[in-house]
Amino acid sequence: MNAGGGRRQLFQKHPEYLEEFDAIAKDHTAGLPQNLSVRWLNLTIPQIRGKLKDHNVDVSDYHVRQIVELRGFKKRSFVKFKTFKDLKDRDAQYRKTERIVSQCLDQGIHVLSIDTKKKEMIGNFRRSSQVLCQGTPRSFDHDFQSYSEGMIVPHGIYDVGVNTVYMPIGVCY
Structure with a gap:
């Protein structure tokens, strides 16, 4: 041609x-x-x-x-890139926290790290993880809250000094 x-x-x-x-x-x-x-x-x-x-x-x-x-347009998604506030010496915060934690542990004071995760619906819903099994696990085709048996709120408390975790899971209906 x-x-x-x-x-x-x-x-x-x-x-x-x-x-x-x-x-x-x-x-x-x-x-x-x-x-x-x-x-x-x-x-x-x-x-x-x-x-x-x-x-x-x-x-x-x-x-x-x-x-x-x-004309230069195409489908894009927002990218998490910008911080809310630009700190001059962000690492200084972590060094200060580390110094305070060390001082507390030296004096026998318990240091706790507390974190919470997003709420999850209780029920037969599809999860993003995978599991080894024989056969295909089946779940609802939609994740509607009306089909939920409640919500769990996982949160954890970590005692830095004794390397122990306490993880209560709150439930709300």
């Missing part, structure tokens, strides 16, 4: 489709004032297609996705 053969791309024939998209996106784009390279649309592909149709541009969802991609 010769180079350049085949059908011309839709947007080479109709560059006005991109211009129509730009006009629509202008009113439906948001972003971060502190970083102009981060922008997002508040429209879905079918909504964009409907708005293009209102501007006499009748294209498929496939072509709308191509337009969106050509």
Whole structure:
């Protein structure tokens, strides 16, 4: 096959489709004032297609996705990256805590580390872990709280000095 053969791309024939998209996106784009390279649309592909149709541009969802991609948009998720507060010497907090813990332990004072985890529904629900078994474990197809037999609230207390854990599990109905 010769180079350049085949059908011309839709947007080479109709560059006005991109211009129509730009006009629509202008009113439906948001972003971060502190970083102009981060922008997002508040429209879905079918909504964009409907708005293009209102501007006499009748294209498929496939072509709308191509337009969106050509304009630099793609599906992304937020990434946990930023801290709430930037501390000058965060490590100093840990060193201070370690020093206080050592002093308390030297004086025979108990040091407890207390932690709690998220609430979990009690019942036959799918869990993300795996288990070795013969056959397939079965659970409800939905995790509705109305099917729950209550909630557990796991929390732990760790005595640093004697290396002992106490783990009560609270239950609420």
